[in-house]
Amino acid sequence: MEMAKKIRGHGEGSIFQRSNGTWRTQLTMNGERISYSAKTKSECIDWLTTMQFRLNRRFDYQGGKTSLKTYIEQWLENHKVSIRSKTYHRYKGLSEKYIIPRLGDTDLNDLHPQNIEWFYADLLADGVGIRSVRLCHSILHCALKKAVTYGWITRNPAHGVTLPKYKPAEMQVWNDGQVSLFLAAAESSHYKALYHIAITTGMRQGEIIGLQWSDLDWNRGAIQIQRQIQRVRGQGWSFVEPKTRKGRRKIILGEGSLHALRFHKVQQRITIEVAGVRWQDHDLIFPNSLGKPLDPSNLRLNFTRLLVEADLPKIRFHDLRHTAASLMLNNGIPLIVVSRILGHAKPSITLDLYGHLYHEMLGEAAKIMDELVTSIKAELPRNEILDDKLHQTAPICTRKCKPD
Structure with missing residues (x-):
């Protein structure tokens, strides 16, 4: 109806x-x-x-x-x-x-x-x-x-024109040690749970700021991504749906992330009491001190300050997403799983962005396969190995040979 x-x-x-x-x-x-x-x-x-x-x-x-x-x-x-x-x-x-x-x-x-x-x-x-x-x-x-x-024109004059080549900004990623240094520096930050979620899930900044407590399933340890914050000229900040169907996704959180969120929720109750009647409840997990959506510029300032404190290379907040992806891939998480966690429309996007990591992993893959095959060969009885070798090297006579 x-x-x-x-x-x-x-x-x-x-x-x-x-x-x-x-x-x-x-x-x-x-x-x-x-x-x-x-x-x-x-x-x-x-x-x-x-x-x-x-x-x-x-x-x-x-x-x-x-x-x-x-x-x-x-x-x-x-x-x-x-x-x-x-x-x-x-x-x-x-x-x-x-x-x-x-x-x-x-x-x-x-x-x-x-x-x-x-x-x-x-x-x-x-x-x-x-x-x-x-x-x-x-x-x-x-x-x-x-x-x-x-039917206003017969052909598109913009079709086939030569375009200047665009080289996107080179992504910067941290190694395990640099991630540890940053998280240690963030321990005293009001946003430490936010940074933990960013590094462990690879969520976009706008997606993290748009998270609500109702998106979190404590029992299943999962969080649903179904909105992000976006700035529209003349209209300020507003929440919008993800661009693609794959952008709306569910991510399973580890126990460390859930613990960080539990502690953050306790801290938020204190913030609400301090704000009193000024608090505007939008059910946001990471709001500002009055409950309204967090201004990304304030988060950027805090992030930059932590980089200086930890003496870490200067990177963008978005590079935490690249760091998460590289950590996942380098630790053997399949590309299709990483693609779903990141919310890419298709795995080929993930491959285009992080395919260079596979070249670095080729040597490790060759070493693993060599050790695997060697161990299998070592388990075979010696006579089977010799028989197999003799079978491969012995000449095969396909015609009746004359005696000398």
């Missing part, structure tokens, strides 16, 4: 799942409610985006006289329904800062691959980072691909 929905205004749409598992989207056009059903939510989003674009566009495309500025602005508005708020604001900011000022006056039909390549070259010459340039390309490629779908 479908739930009743409130009547929406002209051009507003809704998407919901029906009891049979299919998805339906509805849109009001000129006072009439039209519907579309599909097997997946993404199909409904595509249909709704297309219909809203056609309904809301405030320009006449006849003769190809639509500027990229007009098109990008409308595409962003209609694309908002299918992307995260943070992604939308990032796309909008890059479009307004780089794309529209330099390419905005160009008609869609006059936009060619060389224009776009020159645009990227100009950005790089002006000192814009490679990552920002590649994000501009993602925006242009996605927007112009939709323009092809609409």
